Amino acid sequence: MKRAPIDIVVASGNPHKVQEISAIFAQEGLGGWVRFLSLSDVGGPFAEPAETARTFQENARMKAVAYAALTHHMVLADDSGLQVDALDGAPGVDSAIWAGEQGTREQRDARNNDKLMAAMCNVKRGDRAARFVCFMCLADADGTVIAQTRGACEGAIADAPMGGGGFGYDAYFLVGDKNVTSAQLSADEKNKVSHRGHATRLLARELRALVGAPTQ
Numbered sequence: 714m715k716r717a718p719i720d721i722v723v724a725s726g727n728p729h730k731v732q733e734i735s736a737i738f739a740q741e742g743l744g745g746w747v748r749f750l751s752l753s754d755v756g757g758p759f760a761e762p763a764e765t766a767r768t769f770q771e772n773a774r775m776k777a778v779a780y781a782a783l784t785h786h787m788v789l790a791d792d793s794g795l796q797v798d799a800l801d802g803a804p805g806v807d808s809a810i811w812a813g814e815q816g817t818r819e820q821r822d823a824r825n826n827d828k829l830m831a832a833m834c835n836v837k838r839g840d841r842a843a844r845f846v847c848f849m850c851l852a853d854a855d856g857t858v859i860a861q862t863r864g865a866c867e868g869a870i871a872d873a874p875m876g877g878g879g880f881g882y883d884a885y886f887l888v889g890d891k892n893v894t895s896a897q898l899s900a901d902e903k904n905k906v907s908h909r910g911h912a913t914r915l916l917a918r919e920l921r922a923l924v925g926a927p928t929q
Contacts, residue, residue: 716746716924718747718748719746719747719748719787720748720786721747721786721787721851722751722780722786722787722788722789723750723751723789724752724777724788724789724790725752725790726757726758727818727880728751730791730909731751733903733907733909733910733913734789734909734913735749736901737910737913737917740904741914741917741918743920743921743924746925747920747924749789750786752780752784755784759783762775762776762779762780764776764806766806767806768806769794769806769863770792770848772792772806772848773791773792773849774850774852774861776788776792777789777790777850777852778852778856778858780852781853782856784854785854787852788854789916790849790850791848791849791850791912792806792847792848793808793847793848793908793909794806794808794845794846795843795844795845795846795886796845796846797829797833797842798840798843799840799841800833804825804829808825808882809881810825811825811828812825812827825882826874826882829870829882830873838872842867842868843867843869843870843886844865844867845865845866845882845895845907846863846864846865847865847907847908847911848861848862848863848912849861849862849863849864849913849915849916851916851920859923862912862913862915862919863912864909864910864913864915865908865911866888866895866910866911867889868888869886869887870887871884871894874894874896875893875894875896876894876896878896878897878898878900878903879895879896879898879903895907
């Protein structure tokens, strides 16, 4: 007999992440086995834990454990960002606040992208390699880490923004070796190739035994 879905809180104030993660779990056949909640669904907003680590993996773990203590739920946290080879891996773990922490998410995104274009203005097309990286950590309600996964999407930085979809650096990131940015992909296309998509699919496969779901 199928059990009730397991509730997992996504430790983010970004609604796009909840939607993307839910869609990928559905594609993996786990849509009815796991239900993803936002922080506002469980009494948020909460004070954001300080992300003091200098790696995506450790920041994801810190957030998962901290939000589990605050919400008393199983929590999925991720830390992700853009690494540009010509900038020695920047903006890296500082991707969301690279050009400052002030303002709305949209204002921060705009400043970050302006800074990226300024930093890359003299970098030739063949030297613009970059990747999006995502580390995910799932912690039980008591703070025990259950699973950790990593996903990446290789590509390059565009000369100018293209596309109106996505968020963050998406309009500036050429996916793979194509002349198409993340912002030009449909949600389904993006989920298939994105760093978060890869990390989420790996996590879904690890959770099959936990929720008792059959293998596809």
